[in-house]
Amino acid sequence: MSQLLCRTLLLAIVLACLPAARASAQTEPPRGFWVAIGGSSTTLQGACGEGCDTESPYFHSGTLLADIGHRVNSRTDAGVEVAWTPSTSAAGEDVRTTFIVGVAQFRPWASKGFSIKGGMGMAFVRNWVYDFSGGVSAPPFTSKALGLTYSAGWTFRHTQRVGVQIFGAQHVATLGDLKTSAQTYENVIANFWSVGAVIVIR
Numbered sequence: 001m002s003q004l005l006c007r008t009l010l011l012a013i014v015l016a017c018l019p020a021a022r023a024s025a026q027t028e029p030p031r032g033f034w035v036a037i038g039g040s041s042t043t044l045q046g047a048c049g050e051g052c053d054t055e056s057p058y059f060h061s062g063t064l065l066a067d068i069g070h071r072v073n074s075r076t077d078a079g080v081e082v083a084w085t086p087s088t089s090a091a092g093e094d095v096r097t098t099f100i101v102g103v104a105q106f107r108p109w110a111s112k113g114f115s116i117k118g119g120m121g122m123a124f125v126r127n128w129v130y131d132f133s134g135g136v137s138a139p140p141f142t143s144k145a146l147g148l149t150y151s152a153g154w155t156f157r158h159t160q161r162v163g164v165q166i167f168g169a170q171h172v173a174t175l176g177d178l179k180t181s182a183q184t185y186e187n188v189i190a191n192f193w194s195v196g197a198v199i200v201i202r
Contacts, residue, residue, distance in 0.1 A: 032202065034077065036067040036165065040196020042085055044097075048188040059095075061087040063194055067103065071202075077105040081119060081149065083171060085192060096126040097190065099147045099171050113155040113165075123147035123173035125190060145173040145190075155200060163200045170194070 069079015101121030153167030
């Protein structure tokens with residue numbers, strides 16, 4: 001199964017890099033459902049409001065992304081995005097964060113590949129939100145949070161059936177207050193900054 005997936009992704013990349021075969025330029029992408037699959041390089045950091053003596057360190061990882069949606073018109077798409085980021089805390093604990101958000105994508109110019117995207121939904125964080133100072137640690141747990149995302153990108157071959165989009169994005173998980181045996185940390189959030197690419201199939 002994994003070999004088939006790798007071959008399919010490789011074929012999609014090759015097709016996306018080929019020059020357009022049509023003689024006349026198509027100004028409006030085809031309507032209907034679309035799928036985007038890819039990944040990104042991600043930097044993540046925990047932060048909080050009052051009660052935080054030091055900033056949490058930055059961590060570096062990768063993110064797997066999958067979007068599915070429907071074209072509303074020549075400039076607007078609506079859909080659902082799933083983003084999964086595995087990482088490891090400074091204490092060596094596995095960290096797993098999953099975002100499931102509804103998204104809307106807008107192209108200011110219908111004939112260009114530039115687009116902006118924003119969304120809101122849920123984030124599920126396992127084990128990590130903040131590396132506490134003073135040796136204080138929280139037990140492993142899974143926390144539900146409000147998930148937000150916004151991004152900007154450029155799609156090559158945006159009028160064709162298969163294209164490639166490069167993007168920069170930020171995901172934010174707002175976890176609220178977190179209590180430990182020592183104190184309460186207020187307004188704990190996790191920030192995820194990403195740069196990556198997805199294959200877009202329409």
